[in-house]
Amino acid sequence: MMKKTGFTLAEVLITLAIIGVVATLTLPALMTNTAEQQAKTAFKKGINTLTEAAQMNQAIAGFDYASFNTTDTEDEEAQSLYGLLAMRTNVNYQISGTSTDEAKAVNGDDSSTNYVVFFRDGSALSYNAANTEMTNAKVKEMQDDGLVYGIAAVYDTNGAKGPNLLSNCNKDAALLSSANYNDSNNTCTKDSRVIKDQFGVRLRGGFAVPNGAAARWAFDN
Numbered sequence: 001m002m003k004k005t006g007f008t009l010a011e012v013l014i015t016l017a018i019i020g021v022v023a024t025l026t027l028p029a030l031m032t033n034t035a036e037q038q039a040k041t042a043f044k045k046g047i048n049t050l051t052e053a054a055q056m057n058q059a060i061a062g063f064d065y066a067s068f069n070t071t072d073t074e075d076e077e078a079q080s081l082y083g084l085l086a087m088r089t090n091v092n093y094q095i096s097g098t099s100t101d102e103a104k105a106v107n108g109d110d111s112s113t114n115y116v117v118f119f120r121d122g123s124a125l126s127y128n129a130a131n132t133e134m135t136n137a138k139v140k141e142m143q144d145d146g147l148v149y150g151i152a153a154v155y156d157t158n159g160a161k162g163p164n165l166l167s168n169c170n171k172d173a174a175l176l177s178s179a180n181y182n183d184s185n186n187t188c189t190k191d192s193r194v195i196k197d198q199f200g201v202r203l204r205g206g207f208a209v210p211n212g213a214a215a216r217w218a219f220d221n
Contacts, residue, residue, distance in 0.1 A: 036195040040218045042157035050208030053088035065203035071129045090120040127153035150204030165196035167214035188217035
């Protein structure tokens with residue numbers, strides 16, 4: 001007579017319990033790493049898109065991020081940040097603006113001078129229109145590398161979708177976005193960084209560059 005072999009019910013239950021514990025311990029970290037990687041990839045794409053837009057516009061129309069003479073947010077052909085983006089990127093004209101709920105979600109507030117450009121890929125760029133003209137002292141402040149400081153803005157990798165939080169290196173997962181946010185921490189560590197869907201950027205001449213430690217870390221890694 002052949003002897004039957006197999007697992008007992010107790011052994012199966014113990015095995016399932018172990019798998020459940022391991023999954024509980026590893027899934028949150030795995031999900032966090034996946035979300036972080038997606039945000040980093042989308043941010044790098046945004047930096048490249050904004051840089052290409054400025055360089056293309058300089059070649060075709062003769063002005064880039066350091067050459068604006070108006071803060072206009074309606075005229076698609078104006079020599080303004082809005083005009084440059086409208087001409088050289090895929091802008092969603094239906095929801096770009098200052099008064100929509102989506103704009104407030106990305107900007108963090110609904111100031112009358114704040115403006116949000118929503119792109120058709122689902123991302124968005126929020127900025128203070130009053131600070132885009134080159135007569136603004138901070139915008140035109142010359143830096144050691146020979147370029148002006150540029151226009152501070154917030155790039156949101158998924159637009160109005162949540163969590164609408166600014167990435168930072170201060171362990172602050174609840175930090176709301178602000179184009180004026182200054183991440184004074186110069187380094188990002190595994191324990192200090194909080195990578196979400198928003199990143200600080202500066203628009204300088206023909207380039208878009210990361211602004212803040214978290215943005216720099218996301219772009220370089």
